[in-house]
Structure formats: C-alpha cells, structure tokens
Amino acid sequence: MSNVISVLDTEPLSRITVVNSDYDILFHEVKRGERTAEINAQTLISDALGGNDSFESHFSGGAYLSGASVPVAANGKITGAVYVYEFDPDDGAIILALQRNLRNISILLTAVTVLIGIIYSSTFTGRITKVLDGIQNVRDGKYTYRIPAEGHDELTGLADEFNSLTNRLQINEETRRRFIADASHDLKTPLASIRLLSDSILQNGNMDTDTVHEFVNDIRNESERLARTTGQLLDLTKLDYNTLTLSEPVDCSAVAEGVVRMLTPIAIEKDVKLLSELSENCVVLASEEDIYQVIVNLSDNAVKYTEPGGTVIISVAQVAGKVSITVSDNGIGIPESDLPYIFDRFYRVDKSRNREAGGSGLGLSIVKSTVEMRGGTVNAQNRENGGMIFNVVFPLYSAEK
Numbered sequence: 001m002s003n004v005i006s007v008l009d010t011e012p013l014s015r016i017t018v019v020n021s022d023y024d025i026l027f028h029e030v031k032r033g034e035r036t037a038e039i040n041a042q043t044l045i046s047d048a049l050g051g052n053d054s055f056e057s058h059f060s061g062g063a064y065l066s067g068a069s070v071p072v073a074a075n076g077k078i079t080g081a082v083y084v085y086e087f088d089p090d091d092g093a094i095i096l097a098l099q100r101n102l103r104n105i106s107i108l109l110t111a112v113t114v115l116i117g118i119i120y121s122s123t124f125t126g127r128i129t130k131v132l133d134g135i136q137n138v139r140d141g142k143y144t145y146r147i148p149a150e151g152h153d154e155l156t157g158l159a160d161e162f163n164s165l166t167n168r169l170q171i172n173e174e175t176r177r178r179f180i181a182d183a184s185h186d187l188k189t190p191l192a193s194i195r196l197l198s199d200s201i202l203q204n205g206n207m208d209t210d211t212v213h214e215f216v217n218d219i220r221n222e223s224e225r226l227a228r229t230t231g232q233l234l235d236l237t238k239l240d241y242n243t244l245t246l247s248e249p250v251d252c253s254a255v256a257e258g259v260v261r262m263l264t265p266i267a268i269e270k271d272v273k274l275l276s277e278l279s280e281n282c283v284v285l286a287s288e289e290d291i292y293q294v295i296v297n298l299s300d301n302a303v304k305y306t307e308p309g310g311t312v313i314i315s316v317a318q319v320a321g322k323v324s325i326t327v328s329d330n331g332i333g334i335p336e337s338d339l340p341y342i343f344d345r346f347y348r349v350d351k352s353r354n355r356e357a358g359g360s361g362l363g364l365s366i367v368k369s370t371v372e373m374r375g376g377t378v379n380a381q382n383r384e385n386g387g388m389i390f391n392v393v394f395p396l397y398s399a400e401k
Contacts, residue, residue, distance in 0.1 A: 015085040019045060021078060039067035041083055048081035063092035127155050134162055143170035187230070190222040247285045249397050252323055253278035253316045255291045259299055260314060271308035277315035282323045284394040286374045294370055297363040298327040298390045306331035323394045330387035342380060343368040
C-alpha cells in the first residue's frame with residue numbers, strides 16, 4: 001500500500017487514510033494535522049463504503065479545510081475506501097485578501113455614494129429654494145423676477161415654465177396698468193369738460209340763450225362720448241371673460257345693409273360716398289350683435305377718416321369657402337410704423353385728432369377680440385393710392401356641418 005501511495009502526487013494533501021470494508025485502517029499518513037476535527041472524516045468514510053463519493057469543505061481561520069472520500073471496488077464489490085484531507089492556508093490568504101479588497105471597495109463606494117448624495121441633495125435643495133423664492137417674489141408682485149435655468153432636467157423645465165408664466169404676468173400687469181391709466185384718462189376728460197361747461201353756465205347768470213344752448217349741446221356730446229367709452233369698456237370686459245352670447249346663423253350681408261342705412265346720413269353730412277357690395281348666402285355662426293359691432297366699428301372709422309369727396313366701400317362675399325367682410329376707403333391712411341399696434345387698446349395714431357373725432361382707441365380692439373373669439377381673423381393694410389383696407393374673415397356656416 002505504501003508503494004502505491006508513494007507513486008501518487010500527494011504533496012498538497014495533509015492526511016491520507018485507507019480503510020477496508022470493516023473500517024480497519026490499512027494505511028494512514030499524516031503530513032500536516034492542522035484542525036482536522038473540523039472535518040467529519042468518519043461520516044465521509046461511511047458514505048464512501050456505502051458506495052458514494054463524499055466531500056466536505058470549510059473556510060475557517062484563514063484557511064481552506066477540505067476532506068474527501070471515495071469507495072474502492074473489486075469484482076463489483078466495495079472492498080474499502082480512501083479518505084484524504086487538505087489544509088490550504090495559501091488559498092485562504094487569497095480569499096482573505098479578496099475580502100479585504102471588497103470591503104475597502106465597498107467602504108469607498110459607500111463614501112462616494114454618500115458624498116454624491118449630499119452634493120446632489122444640496123444642489124437639488126438649492127434649486128428648489130430658487131423656485132420657492134421665485135414664487136414668493138411673484139406673489140409679492142415682482143413680476144420681473146426670473147429663475148436661472150440650468151441643465152436639462154425636470155427642474156430646468158419647471159424654471160422655464162415659471163419664467164414664461166412670469167413673463168406673461170408682467171405683460172398682463174403692464175397692460176392692466178396702461179389700460180387703467182388710459183381708461184381713467186378717457187373717462188376723466190369728458191367728465192372734466194362736463195363740469196367745466198356746467199360751472200360756466202351756473203357762474204354766468206347773464207349768459208345769452210344761444211351760448212347756453214351751445215354749452216348744453218357740448219355737455220350732451222361729452223355725455224355721449226362718456227357713455228360710448230363706458231360701453232366699450234364693458235364690451236372689452238365681456239370679451240376678456242369670454243362671456244359671448246349664444247351663437248346662431250347670421251347673414252352678414254343683411255347686417256352690413258343695416259349698417260349702411262345707419263351711417264348714410266353721417267356720410268352725406270361729411271360729403272363721403274358710402275357704397276356697398278353685398279353677396280348672398282354669406283352666413284356665419286356668431287351673434288347679430290357681434291357682426292354689427294365689427295362692421296359698424298370699421299365702417300364708422302372709415303367714414304370719419306375719409307376726406308370730403310372720398311369713398312367708403314363695404315363688401316361682403318364668399319371667398320374660398322369662407323365669408324370675407326372688407327371695408328375700404330381712400331382716406332388719410334395709417335403710417336406703416338403704426339399698423340402693428342392699431343388693434344391695441346387705447347392706441348391712437350394721432351391722439352389729438354382721434355379725440356376730436358370722438359374715438360377712444362377701443363373700437364379696433366373690440367373688433368379684433370370679437371372676431372378671434374368667433375373663430376375669425378382680421379387684418380389691415382394701406383391701399384397703394386391712399387386709404388385703408390380692413391378685411392375680416394369668418395368660417396362659412398353650413399347647416400349640414
């Protein structure tokens with residue numbers, strides 16, 4: 001048995017034991033005996049004598065402890081078993097080094113993760129704080145406040161939306177202040193005139209009848225101007241809050257015909273020729289009051305700013321499946337630099353002339369708001385030979401649709 005074992009490479013092994021089927025030890029060699037008690041050799045040998053290969057291994061105390069047993073058979077019968085045991089501190093040292101490295105890497109990764117988390121949390125908190133500061137500033141009425149937008153994440157999108165909102169709020173606030181200032185001026189001016197004229201009548205007891213009649217007529221004109229401005233302000237308020245009347249089919253040509261009849265005496269007094277070109281079946285879905293407001297505002301302006309001997313033409317026709325309302329004149333026109341602003345509230349090309357003509361700068365704004373809320377468009381341009389062309393386009397109403 002010793003001769004057989006000697007030819008085998010048993011250098012790595014710490015112990016070798018050979019037994020027969022009766023558990024008698026036939027060969028036993030111990031090279032290194034470190035902690036053999038941790039391997040249950042008897043159980044392994046019993047399994048081998050039962051015909052099974054058996055193996056057991058532990059990592060303990062910085063070394064690998066391994067035991068294995070295999071059966072020995074002759075003529076189909078198990079005659080014994082071989083048991084080997086190995087104590088391997090070298091592989092254990094590799095495992096320990098690997099454990100230390102993994103532990104150090106884990107500690108490092110944990111520290112880096114915590115540091116990144118702190119940095120990210122601080123940055124995130126700072127950006128959230130900027131948003132909250134922005135909300136606080138806007139709540140305090142500081143509409144010029146903007147949040148610096150950095151990066152490409154959701155907070156950047158939120159900052160962009162916030163800045164867009166504050167920009168609209170700033171524009172609305174500026175418009176509101178300008179609107180209040182202009183409205184106050186337009187209401188205050190006729191009131192001051194009425195008061196001045198009334199005081200003149202009351203303080204001058206010797207005023208002749210003709211002068212009193214003239215002053216009273218001026219008071220009436222200023223009152224009408226005040227009522228007209230107030231009515232336009234109410235109309236704009238309704239449009240701002242989208243309080244439109246119910247829609248119904250409206251014949252634009254019929255409405256335009258009524259406007260022509262109403263404005264003809266004024267046109268004759270100014271020596272302005274008022275013509276109409278009205279087509280049939282020009283029906284839109286709106287309200288008669290809306291269409292009347294649009295046509296009368298454009299036509300009244302055209303008559304006012306057309307010189308004596310001039311011509312104003314109101315036309316209604318179907319164009320490309322839509323209803324086109326055009327008011328053109330050969331009057332004084334509008335400078336090109338003023339055209340982009342003529343639909344703004346209270347905007348006047350010539351403030352003094354418009355006031356004398358009784359305008360408030362609201363008529364065209366009402367036209368634009370009304371047309372757009374009814375799904376139409378409006379534009380203005382100068383004619384080549386002088387004068388203006390205002391064109392309004394509405395979707396054509398169809399009972400089938």
